[in-house]
Amino acid sequence: MPAARRKQSVRLAGELPARAPGEVLVWTDGACQGNPGPGGWAAVISWEDGVVEERSGGLALTTNNxxxxxxxxxxxxxxxxxxxxxxxxxxRYLHDGMTSWLAGWKRRGWRTAAGDPVKNRELWLALEAAAAEHERVRWHWVRGHVGHPLNERADELAVAAIGR
Known part of the structure; x- marks a missing residue:
């Protein structure tokens, strides 16, 4: 695979992501009433041309993670x-899992550093596979509920989707 097409994950710190040229921003959030309990998820996709697309759904019994x-x-x-x-x-669970923990879990046969089985293994594998389909995926953590419009919109959609 040519270097320009190499797939990679990049860990970023800070509050708001700067959009790289040609990059799609996907703002995500999950919500749960009880843990476990009914839950909802949302993805707000911000395309480079300014178009915003919203997706959401939910489960009757799930966890916030x-x-x-x-x-x-x-x-x-x-x-x-x-x-x-x-x-x-x-x-932080999603961000750190994808940027820091995943490689160690795989090396240890899907065990945590404490030796326990990794929770949600199937979802981690699905996330890894979905990210591998793209040229590059960056994972950016932001503090929640501080007023960023797309983060707040993802939260609104996730809460509205609880149990749907």
């Missing part, structure tokens, strides 16, 4: 591949 992961998975699946994508999340 599963909804956060599902939001990212559905967002990645909604973007034609291969594309340059920045997944924006307020979930």
């Amino acid at each position: 599963i909804m956060e992961m599902t939001a990212a998975l559905e967002g990645l699946r909604a973007v034609p591949s291969p594309s340059r994508v920045c997944v924006v999340t307020d979930s």
